[in-house]
Amino acid sequence: MNAEARIPIADPAAEYRELAAGIDAAVRRVLASGRYILGPEGAALEAELAALVGAAHAVGVNSGTDALHFALRAAGVGPGDEVVMPAFTFVATAEAASYTGARPVFADIDEATFCLDPRSLEASLTPRTRAVIAVHLYGHCAAMAQIAEICRSRSLVLVEDCAQSLGADYDGRRAGAWGDFGCFSFYPTKNLAAAGDAGMITARDARHAERLRMLRHHGSSRSYLHDILGYNSRLDELQAAILRVKLGSLERFNAGRAAIARHYLEHLSDLGLRLPADNPRGRHVWHQFTVRSEKREALRAALELVGIASMIYYPVPLHRQPLYAADCAGLSLPVTEAAARTVLSLPIFPQLAEDQLRRVCKTIRACA
Numbered sequence: 387m388n389a390e391a392r393i394p395i396a397d398p399a400a401e402y403r404e405l406a407a408g409i410d411a412a413v414r415r416v417l418a419s420g421r422y423i424l425g426p427e428g429a430a431l432e433a434e435l436a437a438l439v440g441a442a443h444a445v446g447v448n449s450g451t452d453a454l455h456f457a458l459r460a461a462g463v464g465p466g467d468e469v470v471m472p473a474f475t476f477v478a479t480a481e482a483a484s485y486t487g488a489r490p491v492f493a494d495i496d497e498a499t500f501c502l503d504p505r506s507l508e509a510s511l512t513p514r515t516r517a518v519i520a521v522h523l524y525g526h527c528a529a530m531a532q533i534a535e536i537c538r539s540r541s542l543v544l545v546e547d548c549a550q551s552l553g554a555d556y557d558g559r560r561a562g563a564w565g566d567f568g569c570f571s572f573y574p575t576k577n578l579a580a581a582g583d584a585g586m587i588t589a590r591d592a593r594h595a596e597r598l599r600m601l602r603h604h605g606s607s608r609s610y611l612h613d614i615l616g617y618n619s620r621l622d623e624l625q626a627a628i629l630r631v632k633l634g635s636l637e638r639f640n641a642g643r644a645a646i647a648r649h650y651l652e653h654l655s656d657l658g659l660r661l662p663a664d665n666p667r668g669r670h671v672w673h674q675f676t677v678r679s680e681k682r683e684a685l686r687a688a689l690e691l692v693g694i695a696s697m698i699y700y701p702v703p704l705h706r707q708p709l710y711a712a713d714c715a716g717l718s719l720p721v722t723e724a725a726a727r728t729v730l731s732l733p734i735f736p737q738l739a740e741d742q743l744r745r746v747c748k749t750i751r752a753c754a
């Protein structure tokens with residue numbers, strides 16, 4: 387590939403090329419088996435993910451969005467309940483609450499981590515609060531010791547949105563092992579990525595896990611007996627087999643992301659950009675490398691001019707989305723709003739080459 391080729395923000399095809407032999411063999415194995423739904427690959431992936439996270443149970447589903455929805459449903463969250471979450475996240479975090487009939491309540495984020503601020507969480511609690519969703523945004527864990535203690539002392543359900551944080555940890559405990567539920571996405575650009583949609587839920591309680599298995603499979607615990615209203619949301623065997631191959635490289639891939647983050651931190655430190663903080667209490671898995679700049683649009687344009695992609699995650703916080711704005715009139719979340727105005731995510735993926743990384747830094751240096 388020539389040195390001036392476009393640099394994407396993520397590169398799922400490069401990941402495939404690196405692991406093609408193993409992935410192709412796994413796909414052929416599943417196709418030849420004739421077993422495509424709820425088979426041995428999915429069960430093995432669940433066991434492997436539960437072990438990696440340090441959770442008692444894991445249940446595969448169609449997507450990270452369904453994982454969040456089902457976690458709340460399994461905990462009995464519904465109409466009349468409030469679910470507190472950060473406003474600075476992907477919309478799926480809030481959709482999950484809305485699907486159950488509960489009301490999403492948006493709290494502010496911590497300046498240093500982009501994750502739920504425990505003080506804002508406490509200020510958002512009401513007698514109706516039933517659950518909290520902590521989002522480990524960009525691969526950085528939220529302040530889980532404090533958040534878990536707030537939930538424990540008030541008997542609130544704690545759900546972790548781990549869509550961007552597989553392999554991250556905090557105080558020696560993995561993301562997904564702190565809450566009642568950990569919700570993972572294997573969307574094609576996530577740190578562990580399927581060739582399509584897939585997700586998983588880790589759970590601490592066996593009854594919750596049982597409920598999750600019913601929810602993903604038409605409310606059924608035994609063939610053609612339907613106990614509750616469920617869904618068709620299984621993680622299929624082809625995706626599970628692909629994910630198992632990639633899981634073998636997750637440690638190495640996360641280490642590759644961390645090396646890229648270190649390079650950016652070293653080479654962009656003197657430019658007046660606000661750089662992301664590493665996690666002082668555990669492992670950051672660098673799903674995104676997100677800087678803050680008042681000159682974000684100029685920076686983005688300069689990168690685009692030389693074929694370097696960048697992204698704004700997320701330009702409109704959830705309390706300002708048309709979907710939720712009417713319910714949030716008068717709500718002001720200054721840290722979230724400032725982040726939405728200034729954040730810019732740079733290319734970071736394990737196959738990003740050294741010369742590409744240098745090109746990104748050189749372009750930013752010339753502009754900043």
Ligand SMILES: *Cc1c(COP(=O)(O)O)cnc(C)c1O
Pocket residue numbers: 449450451452475476478479521547549550570571572573583584585
């Ligand atoms: C990707 C993502 C989701 C949704 O996952 P899907 O698999 O795309 O449904 C939820 N929350 C966050 C923070 C995400 O990044």
